[in-house]
Amino acid sequence: MSDYVIQQVINGLSLGSLYALVAIGFSLIYGVVRLVNFAHGDLMMIGSFITLGLVASGYTPWVVVPLVVMFGGFLAGGMIERVAFRSIRGAPMITGFIVTLSVSVALQNLGLMVLGPQPRNFSFPALFRERISLGTADIAIIDLTIPAAAIVLALVLTLFIRRTRLGIAMRAVSENMLAARLMGISLDRIVFLAFGLGGALAAIAGLFWGGKFGQIDPLMGLVPGLKAFVATIIGGVGSVGGALLGGYVLGFAEIAFVGFLPPEYSGYRDAFVFALLILILLVRPQGLLGRDEEERA
Amino acid sequence: MLEVKDIHLQRGRTPVLRGLDLAVGAGEVAALIGANGAGKTSTLMALSGLLPVASGSATLAGPDGPIDITRSDPAALVAAGLIHCPEGRQVFAQLSVEENLRLGAYLNRDAARIAELRDRAFDLFPILAERRHLPAGGLSGGEQMMLAVARALMAEPRVLLLDEPSLGLAPQVTETIFDTLRDLNRQQGMTLLVVEQNAMLALEIAHRGFVMQDGRIVHSGSGAELLGDAALLEAYLGVSA
Numbered sequence A: 001m002s003d004y005v006i007q008q009v010i011n012g013l014s015l016g017s018l019y020a021l022v023a024i025g026f027s028l029i030y031g032v033v034r035l036v037n038f039a040h041g042d043l044m045m046i047g048s049f050i051t052l053g054l055v056a057s058g059y060t061p062w063v064v065v066p067l068v069v070m071f072g073g074f075l076a077g078g079m080i081e082r083v084a085f086r087s088i089r090g091a092p093m094i095t096g097f098i099v100t101l102s103v104s105v106a107l108q109n110l111g112l113m114v115l116g117p118q119p120r121n122f123s124f125p126a127l128f129r130e131r132i133s134l135g136t137a138d139i140a141i142i143d144l145t146i147p148a149a150a151i152v153l154a155l156v157l158t159l160f161i162r163r164t165r166l167g168i169a170m171r172a173v174s175e176n177m178l179a180a181r182l183m184g185i186s187l188d189r190i191v192f193l194a195f196g197l198g199g200a201l202a203a204i205a206g207l208f209w210g211g212k213f214g215q216i217d218p219l220m221g222l223v224p225g226l227k228a229f230v231a232t233i234i235g236g237v238g239s240v241g242g243a244l245l246g247g248y249v250l251g252f253a254e255i256a257f258v259g260f261l262p263p264e265y266s267g268y269r270d271a272f273v274f275a276l277l278i279l280i281l282l283v284r285p286q287g288l289l290g291r292d293e294e295e296r297a
Numbered sequence B: 001m002l003e004v005k006d007i008h009l010q011r012g013r014t015p016v017l018r019g020l021d022l023a024v025g026a027g028e029v030a031a032l033i034g035a036n037g038a039g040k041t042s043t044l045m046a047l048s049g050l051l052p053v054a055s056g057s058a059t060l061a062g063p064d065g066p067i068d069i070t071r072s073d074p075a076a077l078v079a080a081g082l083i084h085c086p087e088g089r090q091v092f093a094q095l096s097v098e099e100n101l102r103l104g105a106y107l108n109r110d111a112a113r114i115a116e117l118r119d120r121a122f123d124l125f126p127i128l129a130e131r132r133h134l135p136a137g138g139l140s141g142g143e144q145m146m147l148a149v150a151r152a153l154m155a156e157p158r159v160l161l162l163d164e165p166s167l168g169l170a171p172q173v174t175e176t177i178f179d180t181l182r183d184l185n186r187q188q189g190m191t192l193l194v195v196e197q198n199a200m201l202a203l204e205i206a207h208r209g210f211v212m213q214d215g216r217i218v219h220s221g222s223g224a225e226l227l228g229d230a231a232l233l234e235a236y237l238g239v240s241a
Helices: A003-033 A042-058 A064-088 A093-115 A141-163 A165-175 A177-182 A187-213 A222-235 A238-260 A264-285 B039-046 B074-079 B099-105 B109-122 B127-130 B141-153 B171-188 B199-205 B223-228 B232-237
Strands: A131-134 A135-140 B002-011 B014-024 B028-036 B055-062 B065-068 B083-087 B159-163 B193-195 B208-213 B216-222
Touching: A003 A135, A003 A165, A003 A187, A003 A222, A003 B002, A042 A093, A042 A187, A042 A222, A042 B232, A064 A093, A064 A187, A064 B127, A064 B141, A093 A222, A093 B083, A131 A141, A135 A141, A141 A165, A141 A264, A165 A177, A165 B099, A165 B171, A177 A187, A177 A222, A177 B074, A177 B083, A222 A238, A222 A264, A238 B109, B002 B039, B002 B159, B014 B028, B014 B039, B014 B109, B014 B216, B028 B039, B028 B171, B028 B223, B028 B232, B039 B083, B039 B159, B039 B223, B055 B193, B074 B083, B083 B216, B099 B109, B099 B141, B109 B127, B109 B141, B127 B141, B141 B171, B171 B193, B171 B199, B193 B199, B199 B223, B199 B232, B208 B232, B216 B223, B223 B232
Parallel strands: B028 B193, B028 B208, B083 B159, B159 B193
Antiparallel strands: A131 A135, B002 B014, B002 B055, B055 B065, B208 B216
């Protein structure tokens, strides 16, 4: 393989991991409350600005910052649910749609008001910006860090969902809310948890997004959020594995469009991404790993 | 143990319960029978806190005094030992048999006790032990019913509400389930309130029977009395005894 190909593969892995981290949250939230949360991408923005705030405060031990960012994302995700979505639980899907869209616009504008519209430079941690040689290819350290972190987080989350009492309860709520309540499971707590976990993953993706691209702004969550949503649909809603797969398919496809097509096409990368979504859904309406609704019943 | 007075309840705009009175003593088996649409399932859903009641009172005798059911959420009632085994079994199809049982004891934090309860459930229904790692959705209807009952028992109920335990089951399985229920009552003194389409079946194990029509109790008596009243059974249930 040429160095160029290796670099593009690592790029695809890194971008795909970011989409996957956000997509997992989409999937988790949808699974539990059947809500397509368009405000989910904005938690990336919140995560990246929490990072920026920590860096500005001068307190930046590199192990602590990601943990604080994830905790902040957890609280932000949970609080958004508590304030905006709890009262519409069980409402028709279209209501949820509109409310999440409104929350997204509100968060973005709040960001514009408080933080200002101009992009900020983001260079945390400095180590991320450095490059290493892999064979003869030249790789940014952050592009290796992101996939490693994404895989570890996905594994931890999977173990949590598979093995723990709360994880099993979360799957139960996702399948049958009424029966779950009869077990004594508090819906409010489980839904808060789903939004919180999704928020934590999106927030850490925000940290990495800033680290990878070097700039953040209050509207940064919009497009990656939409693409992560596309990744969720491509992979099949409802499983961590599906969200991961969707994220990587999308990441690789995007890098392939940009990296291997003539440069004059690279401005149309998003068009390619959404065309891919349409194509996959034409062939597999339930997504790559999604199950048929009949099978679920 | 369970006392219901003049409960009214609406679903949407339709009144479903119109002045329901019901009393089940500690250690009793009560059968709630009646035609389709009489409000039996709504009654159980009100008693487990799933449906809010418009007026009336419902209390559960608790270890520290009576508990007002109309102001409690389902989790609080489960914690107080009132367990509802819902209509249509409602096992978690994608979860394994063992995970279903684990959720039955969701509010219990004592791992040793949970393991003990699970082993007891496996003794009661050995087929569940064989299928413990399978998703519950792969079980037969009868096995799912056993799982639903076993899952309810994991919560160590003081009062168990059962909705149509015989629905869609082979007679042999129904018999197993009802034998189990009878034993639970006799050996552990568990209080049962059973809703059944199959009135004869329910009345046979019941100390007390309630006949329901249009959202209220129109007749009550001992199980044997109701069983012997052919005219009553025919009039309200369309059963010719």
